Amino acid sequence: xxxxxxxxxxxxxxxxxxxxxxxxxxxxxxxxxxxxxxxxxxxxxxxxxxxxxxxxxxxxxxxxxxxxxxxxxxxxxxxxxxxxxxxxxxxxxxxxxxxxxxxxxxxxxxxxxxxxxxxxxxxxxxxxxxxxxx
Numbered sequence: 001x002x003x004x005x006x007x008x009x010x011x012x013x014x015x016x017x018x019x020x021x022x023x024x025x026x027x028x029x030x031x032x033x034x035x036x037x038x039x040x041x042x043x044x045x046x047x048x049x050x051x052x053x054x055x056x057x058x059x060x061x062x063x064x065x066x067x068x069x070x071x072x073x074x075x076x077x078x079x080x081x082x083x084x085x086x087x088x089x090x091x092x093x094x095x096x097x098x099x100x101x102x103x104x105x106x107x108x109x110x111x112x113x114x115x116x117x118x119x120x121x122x123x124x125x126x127x128x129x130x131x132x133x134x
């Protein structure tokens with residue numbers, strides 16, 4: 001089975017293009033792609049963490065959601081193994097299962113950016129495109 005995202009190349013950054021049948025699935029797949037770029041995949045789902053974010057639009061909601069996960073990973077070394085979202089209007093509740101990694105991520109992804117950011121529904125599927133500052 002192929003991954004529900006693909007990495008995009010950029011001069012100084014890395015990017016993800018993801019999709020899903022729902023907006024929640026597209027956001028979750030984008031987060032999993034970001035974690036792969038950071039080398040933070042493969043954690044055991046030993047612990048559950050939740051957080052909520054709100055934003056003025058879906059694009060800002062995606063950036064805020066991803067940056068909250070990055071803060072968790074970079075500040076504490078806690079690595080999500082799975083990511084689920086519940087989105088209502090421009091509010092998102094995230095449920096992550098993962099564990100603390102003794103070594104943390106392999107590559108530091110500093111932030112999700114607004115550069116070429118896309119969140120759109122196309123042909124019955126939601127698609128996202130986001131680039132990360134490395």
